[in-house]
Amino acid sequence: MAPFERVVRLGAAAAAAALVLLAGGCTALDNGLAEVPFLSFMQKSPAPPPYGMPRPAPPGSIPYASPAGEVFPELQPTEVSLQAFAASHTNPVPMTDSAALKAGAALFNRYCYVCHGPQAKGDGPILNQPLSKDPTMQSGRFPFAPNLTLPITVARPDGYIFAIMTVGRGLMPEYGSKIPAPERWMVVNYLRTLQRAAAPAAPAAAPAPAAAPLTR
Numbered sequence: 010m011a012p013f014e015r016v017v018r019l020g021a022a023a024a025a026a027a028l029v030l031l032a033g034g035c036t037a038l039d040n041g042l043a044e045v046p047f048l049s050f051m052q053k054s055p056a057p058p059p060y061g062m063p064r065p066a067p068p069g070s071i072p073y074a075s076p077a078g079e080v081f082p083e084l085q086p087t088e089v090s091l092q093a094f095a096a097s098h099t100n101p102v103p104m105t106d107s108a109a110l111k112a113g114a115a116l117f118n119r120y121c122y123v124c125h126g127p128q129a130k131g132d133g134p135i136l137n138q139p140l141s142k143d144p145t146m147q148s149g150r151f152p153f154a155p156n157l158t159l160p161i162t163v164a165r166p167d168g169y170i171f172a173i174m175t176v177g178r179g180l181m182p183e184y185g186s187k188i189p190a191p192e193r194w195m196v197v198n199y200l201r202t203l204q205r206a207a208a209p210a211a212p213a214a215a216p217a218p219a220a221a222p223l224t225r
């Protein structure tokens with residue numbers, strides 16, 4: 010074979026090999042290049058797995074804290090923590106402050122009504138109430154929210170209710186990042202008025218005078 014002919018044949022073979030490589034969708038070539046750090050484009054991006062743990066935002070980059078600036082780092086959604094908080098914090102907003110009661114009512118209706126209901130009786134519109142006569146109440150999404158006018162909640166100290174609003178508990182979400190601390194006390198006060206309306210005969214906070222015969 011003449012040397013010229015050999016060169017032509019070799020060239021043809023090389024061209025054929027290159028064509029086979031390219032026709033393969035370039036993946037082999039691409040992957041090969043990706044192994045070289047400065048030729049790696051998107052193949053090696055640091056993509057997290059779809060359901061991987063999200064990376065927390067750097068501290069201070071998102072204003073989670075209440076706009077009032079009050080934080081209670083010691084508070085946890087556990088019975089012990091809620092009780093301890095209640096024992097050391099009293100409600101600074103007097104029940105006689107009618108503007109505060111009005112604000113508390115507005116906040117209750119905005120945040121709590123959906124689950125606990127307009128009168129806090131545990132019958133909010135998003136609850137699933139299959140036995141309700143009202144068909145719109147039969148397809149609710151939320152399983153349950155307690156009646157807050159029952160004696161167990163009536164007997165809770167204001168600080169306990171405030172604390173549960175602050176950190177949530179179980180299925181109940183937290184409102185510490187949504188309702189500023191002073192307003193949370195106002196919601197407690199409004200809840201007290203609903204509890205009184207639901208059970209006018211319930212023992213008041215002050216000791217009741219000796220029972221007198223009922224006369225009308």
Ligand code: HEC
Pocket residue numbers: 117120121122123124125151153154155157161162163165170173174178179180181182184196200
């Ligand atoms: C998404 C539904 C939902 C919303 C909204 C909601 N709650 Fe609750 N709440 C619950 C559930 C569920 C529980 C029961 C939690 C548990 O069993 O630990 C609960 C429990 C409570 C309790 C404890 C009752 C007790 O005596 O143990 C209080 C007090 C309370 N909520 C007040 C509020 C207030 C005030 C708001 C508005 C700021 C509110 N909730 C908004 C669902 C909700």
